[in-house]
Amino acid sequence: MKHEETIISGFGGQGALFAGQLLAYAGIAETLYVTWIPSYGPEMRGGTANCTVILSEEEIGAPIIQNPTAAIVLNLPSMEKYEPLVKPGGLLIVNQSLIPVESTRQDIRVITIPATDIATELGNPRMANLVLLGAFIQATGLISMESLESELGKHISERHRKWLEPNKEALHKGAEFA
Amino acid sequence: MSIEVKIPDEMELVYEYPDALTEVSSHYCPGCTHGIVHRLVAEVIDELGIREKTIGVAPVGCAVLAYKYIKTDFVEAAHGRALAMATGIKRVNPDKIVFTYQGDGDLAAIGTAETVHAANRGELLTTVFINNAIYGMTGGQMAPTTLPGMITTSSPTGRDVITAGYPIKMSEILAQTTGAVYITRESATNLGAIRKTKKAIKRAFMAQIAGLGYACVEVVSTCCTNWNMDPWEAMKWAEENMTEYFPLGTFKMTDEVKALQVR
Amino acid sequence: MAKELLKGNVAFAEAAVRYGLEAYFGYPITPQSEALEHLSGRMVELGRVFLQAESEVAAVNMVYGAASAGVRVMTSTSGPGFALMAEGLSYIAGSEVPAVFVNMMRGGPGLGNIQPSQADYFFMTKTAGHGDFHPLVLAPASIQELIDMMGLAFELAEKYRTLVYIAGDGSLGQMMESAELPPMQPLREKRPDWAVIGCEGRDPNIITSLYLGAKNLEAVNIRLQKKLAEIKQNETRWKEYETEDAEILLVAYGTVGRICTSVVRESRKQGLKIGLLRPQTLWPFPDTRIRELAAQVKAILVSEMSAGQMLEDVERTAQGQCPVKFYGRLGGVVPLTDEILSETRKLVREVA
Numbered sequence: 201m202k203h204e205e206t207i208i209s210g211f212g213g214q215g216a217l218f219a220g221q222l223l224a225y226a227g228i229a230e231t232l233y234v235t236w237i238p239s240y241g242p243e244m245r246g247g248t249a250n251c252t253v254i255l256s257e258e259e260i261g262a263p264i265i266q267n268p269t270a271a272i273v274l275n276l277p278s279m280e281k282y283e284p285l286v287k288p289g290g291l292l293i294v295n296q297s298l299i300p301v302e303s304t305r306q307d308i309r310v311i312t313i314p315a316t317d318i319a320t321e322l323g324n325p326r327m328a329n330l331v332l333l334g335a336f337i338q339a340t341g342l343i344s345m346e347s348l349e350s351e352l353g354k355h356i357s358e359r360h361r362k363w364l365e366p367n368k369e370a371l372h373k374g375a376e377f378a
Numbered sequence: 379m380s381i382e383v384k385i386p387d388e389m390e391l392v393y394e395y396p397d398a399l400t401e402v403s404s405h406y407c408p409g410c411t412h413g414i415v416h417r418l419v420a421e422v423i424d425e426l427g428i429r430e431k432t433i434g435v436a437p438v439g440c441a442v443l444a445y446k447y448i449k450t451d452f453v454e455a456a457h458g459r460a461l462a463m464a465t466g467i468k469r470v471n472p473d474k475i476v477f478t479y480q481g482d483g484d485l486a487a488i489g490t491a492e493t494v495h496a497a498n499r500g501e502l503l504t505t506v507f508i509n510n511a512i513y514g515m516t517g518g519q520m521a522p523t524t525l526p527g528m529i530t531t532s533s534p535t536g537r538d539v540i541t542a543g544y545p546i547k548m549s550e551i552l553a554q555t556t557g558a559v560y561i562t563r564e565s566a567t568n569l570g571a572i573r574k575t576k577k578a579i580k581r582a583f584m585a586q587i588a589g590l591g592y593a594c595v596e597v598v599s600t601c602c603t604n605w606n607m608d609p610w611e612a613m614k615w616a617e618e619n620m621t622e623y624f625p626l627g628t629f630k631m632t633d634e635v636k637a638l639q640v641r
Numbered sequence: 642m643a644k645e646l647l648k649g650n651v652a653f654a655e656a657a658v659r660y661g662l663e664a665y666f667g668y669p670i671t672p673q674s675e676a677l678e679h680l681s682g683r684m685v686e687l688g689r690v691f692l693q694a695e696s697e698v699a700a701v702n703m704v705y706g707a708a709s710a711g712v713r714v715m716t717s718t719s720g721p722g723f724a725l726m727a728e729g730l731s732y733i734a735g736s737e738v739p740a741v742f743v744n745m746m747r748g749g750p751g752l753g754n755i756q757p758s759q760a761d762y763f764f765m766t767k768t769a770g771h772g773d774f775h776p777l778v779l780a781p782a783s784i785q786e787l788i789d790m791m792g793l794a795f796e797l798a799e800k801y802r803t804l805v806y807i808a809g810d811g812s813l814g815q816m817m818e819s820a821e822l823p824p825m826q827p828l829r830e831k832r833p834d835w836a837v838i839g840c841e842g843r844d845p846n847i848i849t850s851l852y853l854g855a856k857n858l859e860a861v862n863i864r865l866q867k868k869l870a871e872i873k874q875n876e877t878r879w880k881e882y883e884t885e886d887a888e889i890l891l892v893a894y895g896t897v898g899r900i901c902t903s904v905v906r907e908s909r910k911q912g913l914k915i916g917l918l919r920p921q922t923l924w925p926f927p928d929t930r931i932r933e934l935a936a937q938v939k940a941i942l943v944s945e946m947s948a949g950q951m952l953e954d955v956e957r958t959a960q961g962q963c964p965v966k967f968y969g970r971l972g973g974v975v976p977l978t979d980e981i982l983s984e985t986r987k988l989v990r991e992v993a
Contacts, residue, residue, distance in 0.1 A: 221817065224646050228819045234646060237816040261903030262978045263816055263896075431839040433710075436849075445847050451837035453709045454849035456732045459702035462694070466706025466714075467837065469690045470664050474839050492702070495695040 202232065202257045204342050205265050207282055208329075209250035210274025210295075215329035219272070220251035223333065225351040226343045227255040235263040248278050255342055270340065272332045273299065274315075291339055293332050311335050313377045319370055324363060327370040334374025345371065396420035398429045398449050405443060409609025411566040411599035412440060412508065416447050418576040419479065419506060422583055423450065432475040433467055435460045439481035440514040448479075458489025461496035464503050475586055477504040483513050486548045487522040493548070497592045500557025504582045505594040507548065509563075510601040511620060518604030522546045525623055530604070545623055549596045553629035559591035560635045562628040565598035565621065567613040578628075581640045590634050598624055644821050650675035650814040652784050652822070653717070653743060653807070656791040658683050659823045663712040664690035666703035670722045671755040672811035673745040677717065697722040701729030708738035709848040711836025713795055713829065717743035719811070720761050721752065723769065730804060731770030735850025737865075739798035741791075742776075743807040745814035746946075748973030756973020757811035757896060762950035765806050766924040773862055775869055776804035777876060778923040782899040784818040786921075792823060799833075801872055808923055810946065812896050812975060878921040879930060883909060887916025889988055890938040892931065892955050894920045896975065897944050903978040908985055915985055923951065928958045935959035939992040944981050945969045964992070 206223070210216040220236050227234040235254045252268070254260050270291040271282040279299045286292050288307040297316030313335055319327035330352075337343055349368050356364055385391055395401060399420035406412045423429050429450055436444040438457035445452030455463040460478040468476040485493050485507050496503060512530055513519040519532035523545045527536040537545075553561040560582055564575035575597055582593035598620050600612035607615060647655075654676040657665075665684055667677045677693065684691035690707070694700035700716050707714040718726065723744045733740050746761045748754040766778050777797055781787040787809060794805040832838050837846050852858040882905050884890065893901040898919035908915040918934060920927050935941060940963050943952045949967045956965050968984040970976045 221646070224817060224819075228644055228646055231644075232819075234819040235816060236646065236818070237812060259902075260818075260899075261906060262900040263818070264812065264900070264975050264977060266977045266979055430841040433837045433839060435706075442851060445845070445849065449840075449845055451840050451846045452848070453706065453837055454736075454847070454851050456702060456705075456728055459698070459705075459729070462699040462702035463706035463709070465692070465699075466664070466666060466703035466708075467710050468706075469692060469703070470707045470710045470712045470714075471838055491695055492699050495699065 202255065202342060204255050204270055204340055205268045206253045206270040206272065206336070207250055207268040208253065208272045209248045209278035209282060210329070212249040213326070214249070214274045215326060216249050216272075216274060217251050219329040219333045220253045222348065222351055222355060223253050223255070223343070225355055226347040229347045229351055230343050232256060232343075233258065233260050235260050237263050248275070248281070250278065270336065272336055274328060274332065275299065276301070291336070293335050293339070295328055295332060297328065309339070311339060311377055313374060315374065318373050322366045322370055322373070324366065327363070327367055330367050330370040331374035334371035335378045338375035338378035345375065396424045398423040400447050400449050402446065404447055406440065407603045409600070409602045409612065410440070411510070411597070414566050414572060415506060415508060415575070415597055415599070416444065418572070418579050419477070420448055421576065422580045423448070425580065426583055426587070428475050428583070428587070431473070432477065433471065435464045435467070435476065435478040437478070437480040437484040438515075439484050441479050441481060441508065442515065444479050458484050458487070459492055460484065460489065461501070461503065461505065462492040465496055465499075465501050468501060468503055472502075475504070475583065477506065477583070479506045480508070481514070482507070482509045482511065482521045482523040486546050494551065494555060497552045497558045497594065498555040500559070500591040502586050502589060503592055504586045506579060507594055507596040508599045509548075509596055509624065510599040511545070512601050512604045514601045514604055518601075523624070525619060547624065549594070549629050552594055555592075557592050558594065558630055559632045560585050560593035560628075561630040563596040563598065563624060563626050565616070565626055567598065567600065567616045571626075577640055581635065581638055584638045584640060585635050588634070588638065590632065593635070596624075598626065644819045646817050647784055647820050647822070648675060648815070648817045649784050649787060649809065650745070651679045652820060653787050653791050654679040655683065656788040656822055657715055658687065659825050660792040660795055661713050661826050661828050662689065662715060663828060664707040664714040665716065666692050666694050666700045666707070666714070667716045667718065668694050668697045668700050668722060670719045672747055672757075672814045673717050673719050673743065675814070676743070697725035698728070701726035704740050705729050705733050705736070705738065708733065708740040709736065709837050711832035711838065713799075715741040715743065717745070719745050719747045720749050720758070723761065723764070727769045730776070731772050731774070732850050734770060734774035734776070734804055735772060736848050737802040738848060739802050739805075741794045741798050741805050741807070743809060746808065746810045754973050755811060757813070757946060757975055758973055759808075759810055759895060759897065759946040760948070760950065760971075761808070762923065762945070762947060765808050766926075774804075774865060775924045776806045777801070777872060777925070778806045778808050780808045780894040780898070780921055780923050781813065782895050782919060783820070784813070784816070785820040787813060788820055788822060797876060801868060803868070803872065808895065810896050811973070873925040876922060877925040877927050879927040880919045880921060882917040882919070884916035884918060884934060886914055887934075887937070888914040888939045889916070889985060889992070890934050890941045891915060891917040891944065891981070891985065892920070892941060892951070893917070893944045894923060894951065897946055900976065900978055901944060901981060904981045904985060907978060907982055913985070913989055920951075926954045926958065931955060931958040932960060932962070935962040938963055940988050941965045942981075942985055942988055943967050944976055944984075946975060947971070
């Protein structure tokens, strides 16, 4: 049964909340149950903007969780906070460009990607969130790349529409790391 | 119970009970000016032919039972909240006439915020504001409009402005709000003044009907019971003392309101 | 309608619009301001009434006025604002006009914080306003339930001419979830007979909560109590999860209620016979059913985002038939699945 409890965390402006919403939209497109909740409850504090996204084939109970099955970390404070919390057997996706430390966890899968560098090469460092998200869906098989691309087209703001194609490319580049 | 009166042909009818006034004895004290002002409101409602489309908002204070005397749809508001409640009613009944009838404690103390903001929004409402410088219903305590030195049951040695502050001049304040179109202070202390008050109340209702903005008629009134005076003495005292601190006159009247033909 | 990703505050506001909301008066306060913001555009676009009041005191009295005029009206707020409304709530209860209030509870007392809380339980179900009355209090646990309860709230408010509150919390207001909005419903065409809309062709209607004379007011109160008894009889709502063979019963509402569904799921996987009763109405409270279950189970665990408020109702209802324990978090902290699960396991050992 598909069920993934994911925390996405970074500095404000790195697009952690948007990446989470995009994942949530794509989940609905694939008829999964979905919850998205921003920095709330005990996991807040520490200068990070984060959200918890749950996608599941069954109705979702707790929308707030202590131990995610997956974490996508965009900066060092997020790495320090969530790396120890990922459930055994879970997944950690690390933005290597801004996180100069390595995970010591042996009981989880760790994917390390120079996401900000890749995004910069694609034209905008702020697309690092989607590089990491691309790796996440490739690694989990939770939803398809097609759903994600299609929802991206629907929900990217007018102001950022010119970045639609580079954003899609960012997703694919990330997927290659998974 | 109404009494059938036959008027002889050679005589002209010059005075009758307004349709909009219920034919019951009121609970007001003998000599109270509320009775006078209720009648003025009822006459204006009759003359404008709006009884069946008017909604009154009664205050907390001596006029709490105004709905028993003025024969229109009515609500009874919480203390001071008449203009907020009236706003709710008018916004969902834009084609109806909505007025509040409030005393000084209601409008000028506990309800100051609601009053100033309704006026400033230019709500299409009409307020009749009775200022008798005292809390009548609760037993003669100091009001926000109690004059300096005036003895009340909560200022037994006279209002000391150093500790209790100064009487608040609401008409002057309301005249500063952009949304108000007509703010006037009249009185109910002599016949000439009562006639002028009626004309002002009528203009205030007409301003609402014409969709011009917020209007308030302050009426300098008496409270012979709590002032410990007989009615005539009270009228005289009000004229001599209250109008000095609360000067009569129109503090704001837009050109559109001025242009209304008030007969 | 298809499922969409909806933020709680926007979801209930839009649901209200579609269920025929005619007027909204409110004052911004976190964590519910998105509702007011949504309605500021939506209501105006539809030619309906929206007004940002100067305070919650004014807002509740505007609601009172519009309710007296017989329109479908509501406001939304959070604890500090709801406290300011208490005066108006009592007048509305005394005047028996229908009105709907949403309280997205936040941490208190005082200014507290903007994190989710359930510490307004006493205030909402028992104490908000002077005099003898109870509002009908609905407690949604998901955004879909929040949407559905918006329609139910209007329906019940009008059916009984009573106050209906929706007791949400900050997380329900701020979270997004897949849910389905109702289709747009037409506005009611006619105002009720008792409404103040001008007395054309009839005697004046008076809306008041003033009844002079003790006997008069006693009679009014007796009638109000009868109505409340009827509401209690007809409108008590709750949901049960795995209670048939439960040895430990969890009782929790709203956000904690849904977290407890995860607790039940987890504990069943571990072979523990745990069930959950989630009240959907906090007043009336599901007394009878909890009393029955108290006779069946070995112990009850109540969990809330408060120091134990609903707990008192559960204790009252269980009537000493089994031990009633409590696990709560305060100040905006949400109790998580693992914490409640470990409390439950502790209780299992205690009563074994």
